[in-house]
Amino acid sequence: MSKTNPTRTIAAARGEIVHPDGVINLNAGSCSPVPQPVLNAQLAHLTMQSRDPVEYIWTASIPHIENGRRALASFLGTDSDNLLLCTNASWAVNTVLQTFAWKSGDELLITDQEYHHYRPLFALLTKKFQVAVKTVALPLATESDTWDSTAVCALFRQALTSNTRMLFFSHITSPTGSRLPAAELCALAREREVLSFVDGAHGPGHIPVDLDQMRPHFYTANVHKWLMNPAGCAFLYADPEVRFAFSPLMCMSGYDAVARRENRVTAAGCTAWQYAHEYQGTRNLTPLTVLADTVAFFTSIGVGEVVSAWQENTRHLRSLLRTTGLPIVTADAAAKGADPQTCLTACQLPLPRIDPNKARSWFRREHGIELAFPVLADGRVLLRVSSAWFNTKEQLERLVPLLNGCDWGRFV
């Protein structure tokens, strides 16, 4: 992440996060609330867009979007020419994986903790392109006392074959919040002359991310998770060497620029490559036009300050969770050899087959607490708690009596 010069204290910034009455968001891992200054900016843009849509969508929005692209690129330690701006990480992952020139028999290496909504996509790659999808099983913290870069890299190294074409892995996994050694895995991919694709949905705004140092071939992340932008803003980074190795998901004006490998700047303010992917017809552009406001808000708090605040919260949360007797499956930074932890902490629930929707709904409707209940590929249900910088210790403490007295059978 870029250097920051904090001008807002954590306490002041917390005061600018407006929560709905009586609701505690312990699920920033799915979506964070939008800070009030960014929401104010979005409302101003929405007004311009709604009152004067033709002028706004095709002309007035352009400098705001390009400003946002530059601000985000600098925040991520890369050049703005390498970034496509898009609606969400799901679009980015589908764009690359569905349009890449796969050869029959190519192997795609993933982990067993990839985002569950991608499971049909992996199956489609096999059906459509005869890609063999191979899975690396990541140990849970309760099953292994080491979670370090070397151990995780060794699992990938063992699974690589001469047919491996791409490594696809989460920077921080969705079900357990485990942090993978992204730079080391990208280096492994380059050493073995295969491509790396990092699903960084939970990276930027949560942990430091420097793309030019990490050197992935592809990296996508949402700006609407940890960076707290309004929903509908994400990016896809592509290393210049693979910029033309995939095509736009939608065929619209400018589509041929990819086949022609064009890099010129267009009248839309972006390059022909960016335009070919980004022009998707008429849509709400305000999540993109406030991107620079979002990055400015975040950098005014300071990346280091944000990380220290969630680390303090996470230490507190983990000590609270230990008193509930639910086994914590996310590696602890304090454990020997563990990579720095994240502010997503997962516990394994005592009943294997509870309905995650019933559980989420009970905590939210009866107690005003927003939580995530991810399901592992083998069907085990977890409770995932986010202890983001904007949460307070008191909010985390509200959860514990509910967990202690919980009749999990009610969610079967």
Ligand SMILES: Cc1ncc(COP(=O)(O)O)c(C=O)c1O
């Ligand atoms: C690891 C991971 N990847 C991708 C996504 C998809 O994000 P979006 O719905 O914004 O596309 C998520 C969402 O939670 C995620 O956790």
